[in-house]
Amino acid sequence: MNFDWTPEHQAFRERLRAFLKAELPDNWESIAHHGPGSAEITAFSRQFCGRLAAAGMLFPHWPVSMGGKGLDAWYQTILAEEMWAAGEPRGAQYMNVNWIGPTLMKYGSEQQKKTLLPPIVAGNAIWCQGFSEPNSGSDLASLRTRAVLDAGEYVINGQKIWTSYAGLADNCFLLTRTSDDRKRGITILIVPMDTPGITVRQIPSIIGEGDIHEVFFDDVIVPESARFGDEGQAWEIISYSLRNERLGIPRYHLARAALDRAVALLKARGDWKGEAVKIEAAKAAALTETARNACYAIVDKRVKEQPIGPEASTARYNVVMAERAVSEFVVEYLPQALIDAEPYLKMHHQRGIVAGIASGAAEIQLNIIATEVLELPREAR
Amino acid sequence: MELALSDDQVQILDAIDTLAKPYASVPIHDISFALTSAELTRELAEGGFLDVAAMEELGPETAALVVERLARLPFAVEAAASALVRPLLDSELPRPLCLIEEGALGRAVRYLAPGATVVMVGSGGVRSFVATADHVAEAHDESIFAYPMAVLKAQPAEADLRQYNVPASEVLTQWRIGLAAEASGLMAAALAATVTYTSERKQFGLPIATFQALRHRLAEAQVVTNGAYWMTMKAAATRDSGDAALAALHAQEAARRVTYDFHQFLGAMGMTLEHPLHLWTYRLKALTSELGGRGANALAAAEAIWG
Ligand SMILES: Cc1cc2nc3c(=O)[nH]c(=O)nc-3n(C[C@H](O)[C@H](O)[C@H](O)COP(=O)(O)OP(=O)(O)OC[C@H]3O[C@@H](n4cnc5c(N)ncnc54)[C@H](O)[C@@H]3O)c2cc1C
Numbered sequence: 104m105n106f107d108w109t110p111e112h113q114a115f116r117e118r119l120r121a122f123l124k125a126e127l128p129d130n131w132e133s134i135a136h137h138g139p140g141s142a143e144i145t146a147f148s149r150q151f152c153g154r155l156a157a158a159g160m161l162f163p164h165w166p167v168s169m170g171g172k173g174l175d176a177w178y179q180t181i182l183a184e185e186m187w188a189a190g191e192p193r194g195a196q197y198m199n200v201n202w203i204g205p206t207l208m209k210y211g212s213e214q215q216k217k218t219l220l221p222p223i224v225a226g227n228a229i230w231c232q233g234f235s236e237p238n239s240g241s242d243l244a245s246l247r248t249r250a251v252l253d254a255g256e257y258v259i260n261g262q263k264i265w266t267s268y269a270g271l272a273d274n275c276f277l278l279t280r281t282s283d284d285r286k287r288g289i290t291i292l293i294v295p296m297d298t299p300g301i302t303v304r305q306i307p308s309i310i311g312e313g314d315i316h317e318v319f320f321d322d323v324i325v326p327e328s329a330r331f332g333d334e335g336q337a338w339e340i341i342s343y344s345l346r347n348e349r350l351g352i353p354r355y356h357l358a359r360a361a362l363d364r365a366v367a368l369l370k371a372r373g374d375w376k377g378e379a380v381k382i383e384a385a386k387a388a389a390l391t392e393t394a395r396n397a398c399y400a401i402v403d404k405r406v407k408e409q410p411i412g413p414e415a416s417t418a419r420y421n422v423v424m425a426e427r428a429v430s431e432f433v434v435e436y437l438p439q440a441l442i443d444a445e446p447y448l449k450m451h452h453q454r455g456i457v458a459g460i461a462s463g464a465a466e467i468q469l470n471i472i473a474t475e476v477l478e479l480p481r482e483a484r
Numbered sequence: 485m486e487l488a489l490s491d492d493q494v495q496i497l498d499a500i501d502t503l504a505k506p507y508a509s510v511p512i513h514d515i516s517f518a519l520t521s522a523e524l525t526r527e528l529a530e531g532g533f534l535d536v537a538a539m540e541e542l543g544p545e546t547a548a549l550v551v552e553r554l555a556r557l558p559f560a561v562e563a564a565a566s567a568l569v570r571p572l573l574d575s576e577l578p579r580p581l582c583l584i585e586e587g588a589l590g591r592a593v594r595y596l597a598p599g600a601t602v603v604m605v606g607s608g609g610v611r612s613f614v615a616t617a618d619h620v621a622e623a624h625d626e627s628i629f630a631y632p633m634a635v636l637k638a639q640p641a642e643a644d645l646r647q648y649n650v651p652a653s654e655v656l657t658q659w660r661i662g663l664a665a666e667a668s669g670l671m672a673a674a675l676a677a678t679v680t681y682t683s684e685r686k687q688f689g690l691p692i693a694t695f696q697a698l699r700h701r702l703a704e705a706q707v708v709t710n711g712a713y714w715m716t717m718k719a720a721a722t723r724d725s726g727d728a729a730l731a732a733l734h735a736q737e738a739a740r741r742v743t744y745d746f747h748q749f750l751g752a753m754g755m756t757l758e759h760p761l762h763l764w765t766y767r768l769k770a771l772t773s774e775l776g777g778r779g780a781n782a783l784a785a786a787e788a789i790w791g
Binding site: 104105106107108109112177363366370375378381382383384385386388389390392393394396397399400402403406407414417420421424466468469470472473476477478479480481482483 | 487488489490682683695714729730733782785787
């Protein structure tokens with residue numbers, strides 16, 4: 104085993120850092136302060152991602168046939184670590200790079216690829232993911248937003264919720280019900296967010312701006328060509344997509360960066376003394392590094408094109424523990440005013456609760472580990 | 485980055501599994517609290533499995549893998565100190581090796597017996613001596629921790645200690661890696677035994693492993709056990725003092741988190757000597773107190789990372 108970066112990987116990281124240094128404006132912290140889903144970062148990202156693309160670093164891990172450089176998944180990981188540590192100037196467009204683009208490439212029609220990929224490749228496309236509904240969270244397959252095919256058009260009625268970035272998105276990757284079969288009755292439609300009949304409401308939250316929304320669909324009409332894949336193919340397609348998404352945000356890295364920042368502040372204030380604070384900081388670091396290693400083990404598999412199984416759930420649960428430990432440390436040892444004044448600490452404090460819920464709740468990960476890793480007899484239902 | 489095992493490593497682990505097959509379960513009617521086998525220990529030593537760290541293409545990381553694998557056996561084998569610390573000092577030192585912190589006189593030491601090499605680490609550097617009956621208080625065969633242990637009651641005069649040119653910090657780093665590796669293997673074995681038991685034992689007409697209260701805690705145990713493995717491997721590969729302290733800290737945190745749960749899930753069966761669970765969990769308990777426990781390992785990690 105070898106836990107060192109290759110010179111090529113390290114050089115890529117240095118290039119990214121240099122790029123960020125050159126491209127982020129002096130007032131970047133005041134923009135980043137609003138969070139990745141905010142209007143401020145979204146507007147910024149539409150310029151920034153174009154420049155990142157021009158520098159060949161928006162999607163280095165995509166195959167050459169997609170306009171990428173065909174580099175291994177470590178590059179995607181390094182890219183994500185550096186971007187998130189800098190306050191995620193890609194805004195919502197990190198999703199395009201991680202899974203929307205690859206999913207379009209794999210399952211899209213020629214027409215869809217022709218129209219939907221170029222804006223992504225140009226770094227100017229905001230997507231949202233319309234999966235969850237008020238009554239369908241962890242039990243996603245129970246979703247009820249209906250799409251009825253009538254004379255070459257789908258008519259959509261229903262409601263989505265918790266939809267990140269919906270307020271500013273150009274397109275929605277929407278899960279709809281086209282028949283009663285629990286999983287095979289679900290169909291993906293790609294719906295432009297300016298289609299008449301769509302209403303978006305931001306949900307006031309404690310996790311920062313622009314993140315979660317309600318999206319209502321009232322007789323929204325899209326052509327049959329908006330269907331992505333076949334009717335009933337959604338479950339297969341999103342299983343592929345979510346595998347790519349699960350490692351999307353390098354939260355272990357963000358958590359460690361926040362922890363290092365917190366320790367630096369404590370030192371500057373003369374508060375890095377006594378045993379208690381050091382012990383707690385080290386415990387939090389043990390969790391961020393455990394999570395990092397568990398995530399890296401998965402990237403390593405992806406690089407070798409080995410199938411990724413339930414170990415992704417193990418990694419996710421490690422990440423949840425790490426995020427929480429760092430948030431708790433920050434709240435316990437730093438004065439409130441300082442957390443508020445430090446954009447990255449504040450963001451961490453606000454978002455420490457997210458990892459346990461978004462893209463599959465922590466308990467669902469434990470269910471998967473129990474059944475698929477430990478192979479316990481199935482839960483009584 | 486390369487996180488898969490090499491072909492050599494896979495072969496070595498396979499060879500250990502083959503060699504250890506006769507020792508994979510507890511002999512019927514054996515209800516010893518600390519199970520050991522001189523035969524197994526001899527076979528491992530003769531097979532060179534405890535000397536892999538010194539081989540260039542294998543190194544400490546393979547030694548850590550060997551320690552992790554051996555810790556899964558119900559039989560206790562002194563592997564960690566021999567495989568990870570001995571190569572730093574003198575590969576001919578008589579086994580078993582007993583690592584102690586300076587000033588630990590009066591404490592129970594794992595594997596201590598006349599003939600064992602005691603390695604003392606501390607501000608006085610790294611020193612060793614071969615224990616005789618004079619140094620060992622009432623050598624128990626058994627202990628409350630499922631390891632053979634005995635209290636060190638005396639040590640030779642300064643002049644009779646062998647002094648090494650190796651910094652104490654290096655020995656501590658390897659000690660921590662060994663501790664983490666051993667704890668990882670112990671947790672993996674204890675988890676596997678608990679999974680088997682709870683999958684078979686029925687109450688209310690169902691295997692008790694179908695109840696979510698148990699499933700989730702077992703799944704959490706899998707998460708921390710897996711984490712301990714990766715932290716160990718990273719520390720063994722980098723040989724960095726901060727990584728090693730984090731690995732030892734995480735292993736001790738994890739051990740503390742899982743041991744009572746595992747016994748809990750076996751009900752009263754978890755209190756018997758008939759079921760082997762204690763062979764792993766009580767060894768884990770011994771390891772949680774080593775090197776000053778979580779607090780001291782956390783402080784060592786904080787010092788190495790942030791100064
Ligand atoms: C910041 C954020 C962004 C999000 N962005 C999006 C987005 O862009 N698009 C989108 O579609 N969705 C999004 N979501 C929604 C997210 O996918 C859901 O919140 C998640 O799937 C959980 O569903 P829920 O909130 O309805 O919780 P519920 O499913 O109601 O779960 C509540 C609690 O019950 C537990 N629980 C549920 N079922 C079980 C079970 N079988 N066993 C044990 N425990 C169980 C859960 O683990 C959880 O602790 C986002 C969520 C957050 C927090």
